[in-house]
Amino acid sequence: MATKPPEGDPVQDAPQVEGVQHAAAGLQAIGHTLRIAQRQMGMRRTAQTLLKVNQKDGFDCPGCAWPEGDKRHVAEFCENGAKAVAEEATLRRVTPAFFAAHPLADLASRSGYWLGQQGRITEPVYLAEGADRYEAVTWERAFAIIAEELRALASPDEALFYTSGRTSNEAAFLLQLFAREFGTNNLPDCSNMCHESSGSALTETLGVGKGSVSLEDLHRADLIIVAGQNPGTNHPRMLSALEKAKHSGARIISVNPLPEAGLEKFRNPQTPQGLLKGTSLTDLFLQIRIGGDQALFRLLNRLVLETPGAVDEDFVREHTHGYEEFAAAARAADWDETLAATGLDRAEIERALGMVLASKRTIVCWAMGLTQHKHAVPTIREVVNFLLLRGNIGRPGAGVCPVRGHSNVQGDRTMGIFERPAPAFLDALEREFGFAPPRHHGLDVVRSIRALRDGEAKVFFAMGGNFVGATPDTEVTEAAMRRARLTVHVSTKLNRSHAVTGARALVLPTLGRTDRDEQKSGRQFVTVEDSMGMVHASRGNLPPASPHLLSEPAIVARMARAVLGPESATPWEEFEKDYATVRDRIARVVPGFEDFNARIAHPGGFTLPHAPRDERRFPTATGKANFTAAPVEYPELPEGRLLLQTLRSHDQYNTTIYGLDDRYRGIKGGRRVVLVNAADAGELGLADGSYADLVSEWTDGVERRARGFRVVHYPTARGCAAAYYPETNVLVPLDATADTSNTPASKSVVVRLEQSPAD
Numbered sequence: 001m002a003t004k005p006p007e008g009d010p011v012q013d014a015p016q017v018e019g020v021q022h023a024a025a026g027l028q029a030i031g032h033t034l035r036i037a038q039r040q041m042g043m044r045r046t047a048q049t050l051l052k053v054n055q056k057d058g059f060d061c062p063g064c065a066w067p068e069g070d071k072r073h074v075a076e077f078c079e080n081g082a083k084a085v086a087e088e089a090t091l092r093r094v095t096p097a098f099f100a101a102h103p104l105a106d107l108a109s110r111s112g113y114w115l116g117q118q119g120r121i122t123e124p125v126y127l128a129e130g131a132d133r134y135e136a137v138t139w140e141r142a143f144a145i146i147a148e149e150l151r152a153l154a155s156p157d158e159a160l161f162y163t164s165g166r167t168s169n170e171a172a173f174l175l176q177l178f179a180r181e182f183g184t185n186n187l188p189d190c191s192n193m194c195h196e197s198s199g200s201a202l203t204e205t206l207g208v209g210k211g212s213v214s215l216e217d218l219h220r221a222d223l224i225i226v227a228g229q230n231p232g233t234n235h236p237r238m239l240s241a242l243e244k245a246k247h248s249g250a251r252i253i254s255v256n257p258l259p260e261a262g263l264e265k266f267r268n269p270q271t272p273q274g275l276l277k278g279t280s281l282t283d284l285f286l287q288i289r290i291g292g293d294q295a296l297f298r299l300l301n302r303l304v305l306e307t308p309g310a311v312d313e314d315f316v317r318e319h320t321h322g323y324e325e326f327a328a329a330a331r332a333a334d335w336d337e338t339l340a341a342t343g344l345d346r347a348e349i350e351r352a353l354g355m356v357l358a359s360k361r362t363i364v365c366w367a368m369g370l371t372q373h374k375h376a377v378p379t380i381r382e383v384v385n386f387l388l389l390r391g392n393i394g395r396p397g398a399g400v401c402p403v404r405g406h407s408n409v410q411g412d413r414t415m416g417i418f419e420r421p422a423p424a425f426l427d428a429l430e431r432e433f434g435f436a437p438p439r440h441h442g443l444d445v446v447r448s449i450r451a452l453r454d455g456e457a458k459v460f461f462a463m464g465g466n467f468v469g470a471t472p473d474t475e476v477t478e479a480a481m482r483r484a485r486l487t488v489h490v491s492t493k494l495n496r497s498h499a500v501t502g503a504r505a506l507v508l509p510t511l512g513r514t515d516r517d518e519q520k521s522g523r524q525f526v527t528v529e530d531s532m533g534m535v536h537a538s539r540g541n542l543p544p545a546s547p548h549l550l551s552e553p554a555i556v557a558r559m560a561r562a563v564l565g566p567e568s569a570t571p572w573e574e575f576e577k578d579y580a581t582v583r584d585r586i587a588r589v590v591p592g593f594e595d596f597n598a599r600i601a602h603p604g605g606f607t608l609p610h611a612p613r614d615e616r617r618f619p620t621a622t623g624k625a626n627f628t629a630a631p632v633e634y635p636e637l638p639e640g641r642l643l644l645q646t647l648r649s650h651d652q653y654n655t656t657i658y659g660l661d662d663r664y665r666g667i668k669g670g671r672r673v674v675l676v677n678a679a680d681a682g683e684l685g686l687a688d689g690s691y692a693d694l695v696s697e698w699t700d701g702v703e704r705r706a707r708g709f710r711v712v713h714y715p716t717a718r719g720c721a722a723a724y725y726p727e728t729n730v731l732v733p734l735d736a737t738a739d740t741s742n743t744p745a746s747k748s749v750v751v752r753l754e755q756s757p758a759d
């Protein structure tokens with residue numbers, strides 16, 4: 001990626017540093033929200049839209065997957081949700097005239113921020129082979145092009161169908177149905193880069209790859225451990241739940257290499273009291289080294305085992321398997337090794353233990369700080385061991401809480417967006433639709449990139465997202481994508497992936513969450529599943545951004561008709577006309593969705609069953625909850641190197657950049673910053689405010705470099721550094737992935753910092 005935006009690109013990255021903040025939300029957040037919203041939408045539309053966010057008759061916030069409680073506020077959104085809405089409901093437009101004025105080479109030279117700021121795409125556009133720019137194309141022609149390329153493939157497995165987690169249940173179900181009827185399980189999704197490690201660990205140990213707690217449980221917990229998550233920025237509404245828990249007496253431990261403002265103090269904008277004084281959230285901050293979490297939980301497990309009466313022996317006996325082997329491994333946990341791996345001191349761990357032992361109901365919440373490491377899966381398994389030991393699964397106020405990212409990423413997986421579908425799911429599809437779905441596994445994100453790189457995949461179709469922006473090893477990935485015959489992106493807005501294309505390319509504009517969706521049978525709604533397994537309806541209320549847009553379900557249905565032709569017995573036309581007919585099929589294929597249409601009519605929706613939570617039943621291979629005993633791992637750092645995590649600023653949604661500030665961390669006006677502990681910076685001779693290149697070191701010896709980052713002395717854990725994604729994806733090697741889940745290890749990249757020559 002270019003270091004500096006080209007001449008004429010108004011985005012100038014010039015980071016300034018102000019004081020770090022120690023509280024989240026508050027009045028400043030409200031002001032910031034309204035400014036951003038008005039800039040994109042104007043005053044009237046701002047009010048009209050924001051008041052419908054997360055209401056029972058409104059649309060699901062396209063921000064994060066945090067659930068809504070049963071009692072809703074008039075304003076049930078947060079600062080960052082409002083930014084996500086404003087970004088989509090913007091009045092700015094990208095028309096065919098825009099594409100005429102901006103050839104592909106121009107688009108490819110722009111920053112992702114600039115591309116996103118151009119507004120909503122209004123018409124389908126096509127880049128013909130050898131052409132230098134996109135041109136308007138009819139929908140019929142677009143689907144004919146897709147059909148032509150897909151039919152020309154030697155095998156259906158040469159096609160890839162990617163999904164980003166904003167896609168509704170209905171569209172996701174249709175997409176996987178189409179892919180499987182076409183003949184492939186190549187359904188990579190953003191989850192492969194996100195909570196795949198959680199899914200892998202939880203499925204194996206508890207039998208269900210999802211979280212086991214509800215909002216109610218959080219409110220009732222005695223102890224909540226928030227590890228590897230920055231809710232103040234990424235799940236701001238979670239702060240209200242933590243606040244409520246605190247007011248009922250809960251204690252909170254946060255485990256993080258960075259002191260994150262949202263976890264320190266929350267100024268609840270919903271109450272005058274909150275705005276004035278705020279609530280301190282964290283009782284104990286464990287400033288852990290990147291990747292030290294497995295070691296920490298392992299030692300805590302040993303200490304629990306050594307405390308008489310601390311283990312819930314009835315639970316262990318009745319409901320678990322593998323205890324002896326696990327206990328032997330845990331007893332071997334070593335204090336010195338743990339202190340080295342975590343960077344914590346003994347007193348801190350003892351304090352944590354005291355809080356653990358004092359709690360009858362413990363919840364562990366986590367996000368990308370645990371999932372994006374080589375040893376992410378054993379780390380999360382160790383968290384499960386920790387909870388099992390004291391019977392903290394299937395008890396009110398206790399459980400596992402992987403906090404999901406995209407607003408429907410969990411639902412997409414439930415709908416069958418998965419490259420390794422369960423045989424039972426395929427059986428159900430076969431029964432319902434009468435074709436034989438492919439049984440061999442498909443490709444995940446990393447394997448899809450390799451397949452493109454090696455010429456084994458030729459058509460790439462994306463239902464949303466920004467594949468080349470979000471995936472690792474940017475240069476490798478972009479070169480791989482350019483080898484494709486055809487790339488197709490169903491999108492609301494422009495992004496980098498539209499500028500890095502195959503020989504032919506299509507951009508197909510679609511309705512977003514906020515847009516009204518009219519089909520032949522009338523006004524439609526779609527459904528989503530939140531982080532806690534609640535399914536509910538989402539209805540847009542704005543006139544669509546352009547009359548030429550099709551909904552995601554309509555795009556899949558029409559593509560399917562064009563590709564599969566009259567031989568397909570699937571009623572694609574009916575599905576497009578009336579989404580209730582899609583839900584009828586989901587009801588018969590996906591467990592937990594029985595009577596879907598009737599139950600979704602209930603305001604607020606319904607909760608999916610979760611055997612471990614509801615009845616302490618564990619649908620694993622052993623029929624019990626499984627303790628596991630993996631060797632303890634933590635990253636090793638050669639002399640003079642730092643361990644870099646790539647994370648989000650307060651002004652972005654993944655690769656969508658809202659602005660250049662990271663208010664809570666005190667960064668303004670730029671994103672090319674690297675946060676380094678002052679003591680490490682001192683040893684490395686890196687002055688605060690100097691500029692450095694980040695050079696990643698990986699076993700393949702290839703030099704991966706991100707140029708020109710401003711060094712910011714920052715109170716992160718020793719040996720660690722932090723910089724924003726996606727600018728730093730160029731540093732993450734394609735092959736550096738988590739064991740088992742294959743998730744890119746984008747939170748532990750070994751780097752050296754080289755003083756920029758200009759400095």
Ligand SMILES: Nc1nc2c(c(=O)[nH]1)N[C@H]1C(S)=C(S)[C@@H](COP(=O)(O)OP(=O)(O)OC[C@H]3O[C@@H](n4cnc5c(=O)[nH]c(N)nc54)[C@H](O)[C@@H]3O)O[C@H]1N2
Pocket residue numbers: 063064065080081194227228229230231233234235255256257258260288289290291292293367368369370404405406645646647648649650652653654747
């Ligand atoms: N506004 C906004 N909301 C979002 C998103 C967004 O980009 N913007 N993205 C959405 C998506 S898809 C997702 S997945 C979630 C992401 O939500 P988060 O996981 O909160 O996102 P990150 O910014 O990646 O933050 C990772 C956190 O883990 C910490 N961390 C890093 N390494 C370690 C470690 O080894 N151990 C521990 N204990 N902590 C560590 C970091 O310091 C940071 O606080 O948010 C969702 N919500």
Ligand SMILES: Nc1nc2c(c(=O)[nH]1)N[C@H]1C(S)=C(S)[C@@H](COP(=O)(O)OP(=O)(O)OC[C@H]3O[C@@H](n4cnc5c(=O)[nH]c(N)nc54)[C@H](O)[C@@H]3O)O[C@H]1N2
Pocket residue numbers: 164165166167190191193194195368372405406463464465466467470471472490491492493494495510511512513552646647648653654655656725726728729732746
């Ligand atoms: N280095 C590094 N890399 C990471 C991460 C990290 O922490 N560090 N995090 C990873 C994670 S957790 C995730 S989830 C992935 C995210 O990967 P993706 O989900 O692929 O990326 P996004 O940036 O969320 O996608 C944004 C694009 O989605 C499109 N879009 C928005 N709304 C809609 C809609 O309603 N319909 C359609 N069809 N399109 C829409 C817009 O065109 C927008 O540009 O990135 C991963 N990559």
Ligand SMILES: [Mo]
Pocket residue numbers: 190193194195404405406
């Ligand atoms: Mo994510």
